[in-house]
Amino acid sequence: MSRPATESHDPAGSDGDGTRGAYPPPVRRIALDRAPTVVADDPAERPLVSPSIERALRPATGRERLRIDELSIFYGDAPKPAVNAVTLPVHEGEVLALIGPSGCGKTTLLRSLNRLIELTPGARRQGRIVLDGEDIDGLEMTRLRRRVSMVFQQPNPFPMSIFDNVAYALREQSRKRPSKRDLLPRVEHALRRAGLWDEVSHDLSRPALRLSGGQQQRLCIARALAVEPEVLLMDEPCSALDPISTTVIEQLIHELRSELAIVIVTHNLQQARRVADNVAFMYLGDLIEYGPTEELFERPRAERTREYVGGTFG
Amino acid sequence: MLARLRGPLTDRRAGLLLGAPAVAVVLIVLAMLVFVAIQAWPTFQHNGLGWLGDGPAPTGGTVDQQLGSMVEGGEAPPPSAYAIKAWPLIFGTALTTVLSIAIGIVVSVLAAIFIVDLAPRRVRNVVVPVVRLLAAVPSVIYGLIGILVLVPFVNDNLISEGQRQSVQNVIPLTGPGLLVSVVLLTLMVTPIMIALITDALESVPRGWREGALALGVTQWRATMSVAVKAIRPAIVAAAVLASARALGEAIMLSMVSGSNGYAPRIQDGLIFLFEPLRPLAATIAENTESINSAALKSTLYAFAFLLLVSCFVLSLGSYFIKRSLRAQGAR
Ligand SMILES: Nc1ncnc2c1ncn2[C@@H]1O[C@H](COP(=O)(O)OP(=O)(O)O)[C@@H](O)[C@H]1O
Ligand SMILES: [Mg+2]
Numbered sequence: 001m002s003r004p005a006t007e008s009h010d011p012a013g014s015d016g017d018g019t020r021g022a023y024p025p026p027v028r029r030i031a032l033d034r035a036p037t038v039v040a041d042d043p044a045e046r047p048l049v050s051p052s053i054e055r056a057l058r059p060a061t062g063r064e065r066l067r068i069d070e071l072s073i074f075y076g077d078a079p080k081p082a083v084n085a086v087t088l089p090v091h092e093g094e095v096l097a098l099i100g101p102s103g104c105g106k107t108t109l110l111r112s113l114n115r116l117i118e119l120t121p122g123a124r125r126q127g128r129i130v131l132d133g134e135d136i137d138g139l140e141m142t143r144l145r146r147r148v149s150m151v152f153q154q155p156n157p158f159p160m161s162i163f164d165n166v167a168y169a170l171r172e173q174s175r176k177r178p179s180k181r182d183l184l185p186r187v188e189h190a191l192r193r194a195g196l197w198d199e200v201s202h203d204l205s206r207p208a209l210r211l212s213g214g215q216q217q218r219l220c221i222a223r224a225l226a227v228e229p230e231v232l233l234m235d236e237p238c239s240a241l242d243p244i245s246t247t248v249i250e251q252l253i254h255e256l257r258s259e260l261a262i263v264i265v266t267h268n269l270q271q272a273r274r275v276a277d278n279v280a281f282m283y284l285g286d287l288i289e290y291g292p293t294e295e296l297f298e299r300p301r302a303e304r305t306r307e308y309v310g311g312t313f314g
Numbered sequence: 315m316l317a318r319l320r321g322p323l324t325d326r327r328a329g330l331l332l333g334a335p336a337v338a339v340v341l342i343v344l345a346m347l348v349f350v351a352i353q354a355w356p357t358f359q360h361n362g363l364g365w366l367g368d369g370p371a372p373t374g375g376t377v378d379q380q381l382g383s384m385v386e387g388g389e390a391p392p393p394s395a396y397a398i399k400a401w402p403l404i405f406g407t408a409l410t411t412v413l414s415i416a417i418g419i420v421v422s423v424l425a426a427i428f429i430v431d432l433a434p435r436r437v438r439n440v441v442v443p444v445v446r447l448l449a450a451v452p453s454v455i456y457g458l459i460g461i462l463v464l465v466p467f468v469n470d471n472l473i474s475e476g477q478r479q480s481v482q483n484v485i486p487l488t489g490p491g492l493l494v495s496v497v498l499l500t501l502m503v504t505p506i507m508i509a510l511i512t513d514a515l516e517s518v519p520r521g522w523r524e525g526a527l528a529l530g531v532t533q534w535r536a537t538m539s540v541a542v543k544a545i546r547p548a549i550v551a552a553a554v555l556a557s558a559r560a561l562g563e564a565i566m567l568s569m570v571s572g573s574n575g576y577a578p579r580i581q582d583g584l585i586f587l588f589e590p591l592r593p594l595a596a597t598i599a600e601n602t603e604s605i606n607s608a609a610l611k612s613t614l615y616a617f618a619f620l621l622l623v624s625c626f627v628l629s630l631g632s633y634f635i636k637r638s639l640r641a642q643g644a645r
Contacts, residue, residue, distance in 0.1 A: 119524070
């Protein structure tokens with residue numbers, strides 16, 4: 001317990017102790033503790049990392065792209081669902097952050113949005129997910145995953161050149177193998193959107209695995225953007241990265257927001273606060289609270305939210 | 315005691331200690347190559363490039379007749395005793411090796427995909443040890459099965475009378491031949507390839523596959539375009555290992571190839587598959603008792619030289635292919 005635990009209230013009985021013990025989990029503590037190395041220590045006076053990330057509270061006004069409707073996910077014989085009857089909207093042009101202690105079902109929820117959860121043996125789903133008015137079960141899987149693209153926690157560029165990584169999905173989706181020259185404009189566009197173009201344009205044939213961790217993650221973002229998705233899912237995209245790369249990617253999220261809907265899972269409350277328009281707080285599979293970022297952090301309504309958010313902001 | 319040994323073992327000394335055997339191996343291999351080359355020299359000298367050729371030698375006859383007449387040359391043969399055109403044997407070697415490796419690569423990649431991606435745990439727990447066991451079966455057992463089961467089967471069920479008659483003046487079709495040889499050779503080399511490729515495929519990070527699937531490609535394409543592509547160096551390595559085994563296989567092929575110095579003719583159509591042959595290694599094995607004939611001895615060394623050089627070329631080739639693939643990050 002290296003963080004000063006300044007609880008403003010005393011949670012009742014053993015239940016309170018249990019929840020305090022449950023989060024934040026030790027593994028992620030490192031990430032949380034490390035974040036302040038770029039940010040001032042006192043959260044109240046903390047200057048935001050980059051002026052461009054700073055922004056006023058902005059209600060999500062775009063139209064609804066994705067609706068998660070009474071979604072439950074069960075793993076195997078586990079009696080309790082990993083995600084329990086969650087209902088959430090995702091709007092165009094917003095960043096929605098999913099926060100909550102480890103194991104609360106954030107990844108599970110995210111992976112069900114592009115039906116990647118179906119790869120997990122024994123995973124069952126209840127409830128609906130609607131993309132632009134259509135149930136995603138009715139969409140062709142390959143089509144769905146291009147409209148709802150994903151970036152993973154661990155950067156996972158393919159063992160190919162930078163160019164081939166970004167062009168991968170474009171090549172796979174076209175019947176006739178397009179030439180490098182035909183692909184270049186779209187590859188360049190994706191790399192520019194991911195803020196990587198200037199660093200790699202001199203040699204696109206470099207192996208992707210020789211890039212730094214932060215560059216690799218931005219390459220994965222470029223790869224996901226190359227298919228022109230409507231929704232971008234990001235599962236703790238910065239948890240494996242150093243603070244500087246984290247800043248770069250947060251900036252990127254901020255810039256991409258106008259063009260597509262982003263759902264980001266993060267363990268880092270400051271990060272959620274910096275990048276998100278709306279925040280959903282999950283606990284043990286339940287959606288506890290959902291609302292505009294500022295509101296949820298400043299005036300949380302549920303006691304659990306207050307505890308979790310308070311754990312960091314004192 | 316152990317600590318005392320460990321103490322003075324500096325990196326430099328360890329390097330020398332480990333380097334010495336490596337150097338010794340290289341020296342032995344080189345010495346072997348030089349020795350074989352010197353022994354083979356007379357036959358190359360007498361035949362020139364014609365050694366690699368096809369058809370009757372200046373003294374006439376098929377390869378087998380040429381080899382037979384060498385035995386009569388004795389210890390001090392006349393130059394004409396060296397006459398040979400070895401193409402049918404070389405072709406037989408290349409044909410059986412290339413076909414079995416080509417089939418082996420396809421089969422083993424598919425089998426490895428099945429084992430790693432599709433097979434339920436229970437099936438897999440049976441298949442993997444069985445494959446490893448098969449990789450260790452002595453080749454003579456395959457030869458025995460070939461002679462007792464496959465050869466009669468091919469002779470009785472696959473070769474028609476019409477086919478037999480159409481080539482009866484050129485070559486007798488009796489069952490043993492290209493088909494049985496390739497089937498058994500494939501069976502012999504594939505298990506080790508499956509084992510190696512399965513290991514490689516298992517070491518492919520899950521994230522690559524999931525990354526591909528998340529981009530909207532099908533499971534099959536994710537496997538082929540990412541996982542299999544990533545393990546190309548391992549596939550090359552497995553193919554080279556299997557080629558070396560196939561090139562050197564003597565006993566089994568001697569049993570089931572028909573042991574006839576004949577070059578199967580592709581233009582014969584389906585009959586091609588039933589035509590007999592005999593690869594270099596089997597030829598060496600079958601002629602070792604006549605080694606006191608100088609001409610035959612030199613010829614057998616020449617066969618050995620060819621096999622050795624082929625293996626070196628394969629290893630070197632695979633080294634360069636692997637290096638260029640790994641430069642892109644494949645494993
Ligand atoms: N493949 C799986 N099989 C069984 N249970 C799983 C699996 N993946 C996750 N879980 C369980 O589901 C719950 C939610 O996990 P997850 O979605 O990974 O949480 P988070 O991303 O919020 O840390 C956890 O209790 C975890 O143990
Ligand atoms: Mg997670």
